[in-house]
Amino acid sequence: MHDKTITEIAGALAAGTISSRELTQDLLGRIDRMDGQLNSFITVTAEQALSAADHADQQRANGQAGPLTGVPLAIKDIFCTQGVKTSCGSKMLDNFIAPYDATVVSKLRAAGTVSLGKTNMDEFAMGSSNENSFYGPVKNPWDLTAVPGGSSGGSAAAVAAGLVPAALGTDTGGSIRQPAAFCGITGLKPTYGRVSRYGMVAYASSLDQGGPMARSAADCGLLLNAIAGHDARDSTSVARVVPDYTEELDAPLAGLKIGLPREYFGDGLDPSVESAIRDAIKVFESLGASVREVSLPHTSYAIPAYYVIAPAEASSNLSRYDGVRFGHRCDNPSDLIDLYKRSRAEGFGDEVKRRILIGTHTLSEGFFDAYYKKAQQVRRLIRQDFLDAFEEVDVLMGPAAPTPAFDLGATKDPVSMYLQDIYTIAINLAGIPGISVPAGFSGKRPVGLQILGTHFAEARLLNVAHQFQQATDWHLRRPEIAEENA
Amino acid sequence: MALEHAEVLRAAHLARLDLSDNDATKYLDDIRRILDMVDQLQTLDTTDVAPLAHPMDATQRLRADEVTEKDQRDHYQQCAPQVENGLYLVPRVVE
C-alpha cells in the first residue's frame, strides 16, 4: 500500500482489505528501515499513531468513518502538536513539547487521520534545500546525493519515498512547491488566509501558508477539504465558504486559457527543465486548452522584496525565543543580557541568524522607508501583475524551480540559494494559490510544473492538475529506494 | 547603502544575538551581498504606490469580549526552563 494514493487507501480501508493499524504498522516499519538514509522525520510517534489507527478502525467499525478516517500522514515539524516535540528544525526548540495543537492538526485529527510523526525541515522554514536543519539534511529519495528542496523537504521526501501517502507542509516563498517539484510529488500552497496559521510556528506572518503535499492533485483536494476554513483564532484567516475541492476535479479543460509568463522562461532556466515544462504545456493543449504568453513585469523584484519583508517579520517573530518561557536557555547566564544573547546565539543556526540580522537592520531607524516601505510598495505592484494577468487567462503555468534538485552541499552562497525561489516567491507576495505537479525528469531528478490561479481558485488549480495527471503518469513514478523497500 | 561592520554588531545587539567580532565579519560579507540584491528595489519608481501589508484586502475581525481561557499555568510551565512559585525566573533585572 505504500505507493498508493489517499484515494486508493481510503478505498481499501472502506473495503476492509486492510485496517488502519496494519497500514500504520507497515509504514512505521518502512520509516524504521528507510529513514536512517533519508532523515525525513525528526520525531516518529509510533505509539500515538497506533492508538490513533485503532481509534480510526473502531470508528469505521461503528460506521462513523469519513473520507480520511484511518489515513496515515506526517506533519511538518513547524505545526504545534500537543504532547509531542515541535522543534521547527531548530536547536532552539529541541526541548519544546508543544502544550497545544495547531488548528490544522486538530482538524486532521478530527477527520480521523493518523499522524506518524513530525517531518524534518529547514530551521524555522528558512531555506530551499533542507540543509539548514539542526537535525541534519534530508536526502532526496530519487538521488541520495541531491537535496529534497526546502523548507518542507522532510514532508516531500517522506511522501516520495512511500513512508506516508501525504504530509502537511508550509510555504512562505516556495517551501511546499519547490520540494514537491524536487521530489516528484504534488504540493499545493493555498491562497493566503485559506488555511489557519494558528499553531504554525511563524516565520514571515504575511507570507506563511500551510498546505497539503501528496501523490496526486486529488489527494491534495481531499486534504484541503479537511484543513481549509476560517479559524476564529487567526485574524488573517478568511471567512469564506470552503467548497468541496474534489467536486470539480473531473471538469474538462476545453476552453481553458493558460498564460505562460515570459519572465518564467528566461535566463537561468535549466534547458532540461524548460523542455519538460514545454512538453507538459503541449499536453494541456491536447486537452483543449489555449496557451498564450503573458507578462509579469515586476518578477525580478520579487526576490529583493521578499528578502526585506520576510526577514523583517522573522526578526520580530523570533524575538519570543528568549530562554524565559520555553525553548533553549544557555547555562549559567551572568545577567539578563547574557541570558538573551547566549540563549539565542546557541539556539539559532546560521541562516536564521543571518535573516534576523537583515530584518533587524532593515527595520532600524533611518532604513525603514528605503527598505520595508519600499518593499511593501513593490509587493503591491507584484500582486497587481498577477491580477492583471488573471484578467486575460485562467491559470498561469511555468516551472516550479529553475533547476532540478541540486547536489547536497553544492550551494553554499546564500544569494544563489535565494535565487532558487525565483518562480515561487512572487506567489506568496501576491497571496495567490499555486500547485506543483510532477512533469518529467532531468536525468534521475524530477521536474515540477507550477500552476497558478487567482485568489481562492484552488478548486480550479486542482481540476487542472488532476486532468494533467489523468493524461500523464509522472505522478505515478516512484523512486527506486521506495520499490527496493517494498 | 554599503553595510558597515558596526551596523552588523548593532543589529546583533538589538536582536540580542551574541556575536563576536569575527562572527560579524563572517556575516558582513553575506549580508552585504544580500542587501546589494535588495537594492534593486531602488531602481523602481513607486511614487504614489500604497504599501501592501497583507496580500488580501481584508479588515480585522473582532472578538466578543468574553473570558474563554481557564488557568493552565502548570500545563504551560512544563516547557519553561526555570519557574518558582508560579513565576518565570530570570537573572535579576536592575531597574
Add this chain to the structure above:
Amino acid sequence: MQWETVIGLEVHVQLATQSKIFSGSSTAFGAEPNTQANAVDLGLPGVLPVLNEQAVAMALQFGLGINAEIPEVSVFDRKNYFYPDLPKGYQTSQMYEPIVGRGEVEILLDDGSARVIRVHHAHLEEDAGKSLHEDFHGMTGIDLNRAGTPLLEIVSEPDMRSAKEAVAYLRAIHSIVTYLGISDGNMAEGSMRCDVNVSVRPKGQEEFGTRAEIKNVNSFRFVERAIAYEVERQVELIEDGGKVVQETRLYDPEADETRSMRTKEEANDYRYFPCPDLLPVMVDSAYIDHLRESLPELPAEKRARFQDELGLSAYDAGVLSSSRAMAEYFERTKDVCGDAKQAANWVQGELSGALNRDALDISDSPINADQLGELIKRVIDNTINGKAAKQVFQALWNGEGGGENNSADAIIEARGLKQVTDTGAIDAMVEQVIADSPAQVAQYRDAEPDKRGKMIGYFVGQVMKASRGTANPQQVNTLLKEKLDALC
C-alpha cells in the same frame, strides 16, 4: 531669568474589558501569578492575536468623549524590544495610524477658569507583565497575568504650563474615563499610569527646551511633586551652566526626587512596523453614530448644564461634576428635594465634610441621595429649621433612624424637631423671654435705633433655646422686633 515650564502627558488607561485585548484570558486584578497568562499571552510559538471588540468600542467612546477625529482605519504596529515582562519581544501598539486622532480636553483650574488641552492622539496597545524583585536566589520573578491587558494611551500636546495644570488635566482624563465607564481609574492598582514630559524654557522663548520623561508616575500627588522637583532640577542645572539631557527618569516618592534611569543601553530603536498578524481596523460611521448615541453626558457637558440650567456657580458646577458618582448623587438629591442650590450646598457642605472626616468615597456614603433629598425637602417646606436639619443629618449619618426607616421624617418625628410655626405658641415664648430679661430690654430701649438690630440676637437665642430649637427663627425674629419696638 523667568522660566516657563512645558509639560506633556502620556496617560495609560487600562480598559475595563473582561478579557484581554488579543486573547480570551481574564483581566481580573490580583490573581495568583501566571494563572491568567495563556498560550497567546505567553507568546508561545504559533499563537496569534485576535482583537477584542470591547477594547475598540471603549477607545472610540473616549475619542467621542474628547471630540476627537476618528480615522476610518487604524493599524496595529509592533514595537520591538527585549524585556522579560514582554513575552513576544514586541509590544503590539499603534504607532502610525492610531484609533483616535486629535481631540481636546477642557481642564478646570482652582480659580474656576477653564483651559483647553489638546490631545495629539490616543492609541490601543497591550500592557506588559510584571517583574517581581523579591529575592528568588538573586533572580527576578516574572508574572504575566497583566500581559495583554488592553491599554489606551492618551498622548497630550505639550500644552500644560504648570504642575497644577498637569494634575487638572490628569483629573479631567480620570473623570472622562470613569464617566464613560471604560476604566475603573484606580491608580493604586495601576489602572491609570502616567509618563510626564517636562522641559523648561526662558519665558517668551518659542522653542521648547530639552525634555526629560518621567516614567510611570501613579498618583495625582506624585505627578505634582515629580514635576515640581524636575522643574527645579532643570532650572538649577541650566542656571549653573549645565544642559538638560533628553532621558528617561524615575520619580522616587520616598526621596521626593527624580532619578535618571541607568542607561547602559544605547538609545532604543524600536523598529516599529505594521503587525502582520492583525489586519487594519475599519470603523464605519454607522458604528460611530451608534456609540455616540449611547454616550453618557460627560463632565464638561454636565458642568455647563449645571451652570446654565441649574444656575450653579462655575465652582460648584465644577466640583459637582468632577466624578460621575458625585454628579449622579447631586442630581438625584436635587430631583428629590427640587432645589438645585440647596442640593448643591448640602452635597458640598455637610455631606462632603462628613465624607472627608470619615475618609469615605461618595459611593460609600451612609446617607444616600434620596435620604438627603428628603431631608432638604423638610428644610424647604419649613418642617424643620436649619439647625435641626444638621441634627437630623448627623442622626441619619449614624443610622439612628433605625434600619430601613432611617429617614429624615422618622428622625424629625421621633425627636420632636418639627419647627413650631404656631404663632400663639411662639408669642407666648416671646412674651416670657421679654418678661424674664428686664436688663436686656432696658439696654435695647436705650440703644440707638440702628444698633438695636444686633441686640435682638440675644432674645432670639433665648426663644430658640426655650423652644429646643424648633421655633421658626424668622417668625421669632419678626415677633420680637414688633414687641420690643412697642416697648421703646
